[in-house]
Amino acid sequence: MDVKELIEKLDLKVLCGESLDRKVTGCYCGDLLSWVMSRAQEGDVWLTVMGNINSVGVAVLADVACIVLTENAALDADALNRAKQNDVIILQTEKNSYQIAAAISKLI
């Protein structure tokens, strides 16, 4: 499955990202950045409520497929700019991390 398909199936809003063909291979939930960075796997969808610039840094370093901001968590302007510079896909949903993770587990 790629990110485009994920967006369509889970009705996610795209906040940042142009090429959406990145492959999705797993999912990780968490808001503590160091924790996420050391445990999230390359190609994971990362579910979080942290929409700051440091989340973008972690997404780049951990090489996750995309960030999904759950419960409509906000993305700040600095984070958006950094995400654009680094081609990080950021999505948003009103659902919570549990609901999205459960839905992803049925898709992959």
Next chain:
Amino acid sequence: MEEVKLHYDVNAYDFTCAGEASGKLKRSLKDLGFDASLIRRVAIAVYEAEINMVIHAEGGVIDATITPECITVVLADKGPGIPDVELAMQEGYSTAPENVRSLGFGAGMGLPNIKKYTDEMTIDTEIGIGTTITLKICNK
């Protein structure tokens, strides 16, 4: 490939730039054709150390030496020093202030993560003088 040396400056208390040096280093290693898992280990270790510099010290400097076999990174700051290194190495122990925790830091995973992802890690620290961390990550 000959030896490549890279240098980065890290600004104090600037979370908008935090992660920039490790991000740049990651891209350079990618361009040099290193294996993805090695790049990931370097990127995570250096990011953690870089964030520590931003949170705890007044910034600092990062020097990386790259050879085909190993990446050696020296991160030096003039911060307050680490009073008890053994305690600081424990997972979950953090002295990060509240404002930093609200950004998602302060899990007490920084130094343990660095140790986990490097082949060698040395900490030279002196109270009131600063801390220098040397990391070595090699191709397995």
